[in-house]
Amino acid sequence: MRNKSIDLDKIAASLDISPSMYHYAVDRYNGISKYLESKGIKAEFYPQGSFRTGTVTRPMKNGVETDFEIDVICLLNYDKNIISAEEVKKIVGDALKENDTYRKKLQPEEDRCWTLDYAEVSGDVGLKLDVVPAVPEEPTKILKLIDLSINTEYAKKAILITDKHENSYGWLSSNPSGYGSWFDDINKKYLEIDLRQKKEKILNENKNLFDNNAKIEDVPDYYVRSSLQRVIQLLKRHRDIFFYRNGSKLKPSSVIITSLSAKIASETSPKKVDELLKYVINGLEDYCSLLKNEKPKERYDGEIPSYIKKENEKWWIPNPVDPDDNYADYWTDEHAKAFFMWISAIKRDLINPTPLNETQYINGLQTSFGKESIEKSINLTNSVSTAYTNPIEIKRPTKPWGMNIEFR
Template sequence: MENLFKTSTKINDLLENIGQILDITQAQHETVEKRYTAVANQLSQEGSLLSLYQPEILPQGSFLLGTMIRPIMEDDELDVDLVCRLKGKKSDWVQKNLKDAVRDQLLYNNEDYKRMLDEEGNRCWTLIYSCDKFHLDILPAMIGNNNHVNLDEKSFRNLSPSDLENISLRITDKREYNYTTETNPNYWLKSNPFGYAAWFKERSNINQLKRVLASESVTPLPGYKKSKEPLLRIIQILKRHRDIMFGGDEHKPISVIITTLAAKAYQKEANIIQGLVNILETMQLHMRRIYSEKHGREIWYIENPVNAEENFGDKWPGEPEKEDKFFEWLEKAKSDFRALTEMDPSQAYRLLKNILGTRPVNEAVRNLGYDELITENLKPANYSPQLLSVSHREQPRWRMSLSYNCEIYGRFKDITDYKKSKSITAQSVLPKGCEIYFTATTNVPKPYDVFWQVVNTGAEAENSYLGRRGGIFSAQTLGKGGLVQKEHSGYTGTHWIECFIVKDGVCVARSSEFFVNIR
């Protein structure tokens, strides 16, 4: 195994920087914090019904853990999970009463929240901040009747089961059979986001001399951190790998499963690529098969580390696609990140673009000054990594499994000598008004579908209604089953074209960017 991890420092530096780029920005963090503080003030207004029960708005999930990542498309919304934690309730309130009370106080004399409130979720109320491009999912919850929060200065490893129970919550869920009947919260669903956060902080801590206090996760208000522990970066990278592979597929592996298994498998590696490979190789060891009387067969059990009764894979038996997609992702991630350890940095750069997305990888290259890694075919003299990171460039919508090759060649016909076509090279400068023919070659066995992407840059294209192209489109019928694409040189600037070969809904080959300079 020792030789396996003699990988370039540049690759590890790239992964660390990619993790930073995938993270939400300080401005986004501060905006979210400002918005949920305003929600807390609304819910705890003096004299209100809820004020009697000392409501607190606290982050949970990836925002609390520090593993949140920005969406692939800049226009997509961030999803921020919050808890509205109450320290009591009316004796006759059932889950529905408590949930409705949170909504009523949220909307009381607040026209903005009335406009922003989404349809009721199973557990949460959601406020949509369209201008800020995120939404807050607010989970009404309360401390159980006999629970209290008093952890003193204990570290997570010293917490007893009763300590964990003391920081657990009872939550509302309209799918529960007793949603409208049970007044005793000890019979409501239990959740423990703060116990989970304490466990996660203990797992991610690489300073063996530092005690991680569980109390830090009970009343959390996490500040923005640019520098993060290796485990957090590893999880951010794994989540982006999943998103690139499956896009918006509703059956893709959920974040809590990836986070939990990665944290259980983590062995305090400081090197990110080594940590990635080790985690992926041992992740499945932290899942177990158990016999389920409910299902009459063995099922996978992914245990919540702070609640042994909760199986994070509980939906798999009823939705086998979720189980299939998890193992499909795990095998692909193993293959991809192990391959990185055997590549030189330039090869790794190409692979990282395909499995983590062009924009964060190129931005990391630019931040680190590693421009020599860029290997795009026919790279123009005025090339910069920032060129490929334009916001209107659509990300591929398919799962990527690049097991075949695809290359592009280009020729153009100059208006001054229309009868002859000329090859396009890195030094070619095309005038406006040319016809351009791009031909793709591939070793993918038929049948397959061909898609192209043309990205225009420069002021002329930006200022033209039709010129700002960046979308992926299905090939037309121009020769060779769609492997020939005709274009015109209409706008001054540096532009490029890519070709994607898709078989059975999976992208199995992808060309490099083929650049065209028009002056």
């Protein structure tokens, strides 16, 4: 009989950025940092988003896998009171344009970043590097965060990123490093499970990234994936396919998925991928009563935490390192309905099916991640043949497929 946890881990690994491409990305932004310093622009570069939390999933656009998109902060040590957001943005952009190599890769200016396109880094897989100019946050904001009970070490990492609207520039509060530390603190207990064995496997499979005399201890944690990180990767890909096949633009953002998954995972002891996935989805399902303006049911150990709230017809999913920042600020009731419909689909596709009924189990995996993807990531040689009739071809889809679920 198949092992569900192992299957899910392999599927998530097939969606992940490889250690060699991770190394390539780090090498690229470190190179930019050194180049800027040679131009008299001292900047600290560090990753943000899924690259920082180790939950990278290869993006999809219109059902097709696209290049990896890596976000990095370019933190300049300027005071926002003596330099404008436009000046900071253009300091970085103008320097990149002066270099032949970077100028050829530079894309048109984005609202918050400069994008460098590294096409086909490995096979047909390319890399887009989003460089986000920023300056340190004002001390008053940091003190406010601390007053709101945000961990002092998280709060101190707050920054201001440049934000362009049409031809007007401004500052936007952000704290990707503080968020990363918050996530690390939750993920730590999950990361420690089988850590040595995972590092040994990474070392053996990626000899080119390490010295000949490298030991297991030399493998950095950021190459390793915990069950929590795998769960988030699986949810992000299921989301992409589910909302694509149903023709909906109401899909939840990755930061919502990551934040809610981590908060729920913080409540329990470390679990295998399949067990944690079930725990997270059941935890999210508890909030569906908010659609009826009813209080979520109490859990076995008391009142349900306010990870998702609805107050005065406004949906709230607070940023864990800035309570005033609402990740669900764009949500309408339609977004919430679509979210909980997606949660129901995950239960149907991934939670309820078990290897005891292998046909149903494999069908659920293929519905979730695409037939081709499943065949490439897990060995189906000894599995029963399936009656799967609803495929999505990840490489070359022609049109949306599957159920015509109406989000209304």
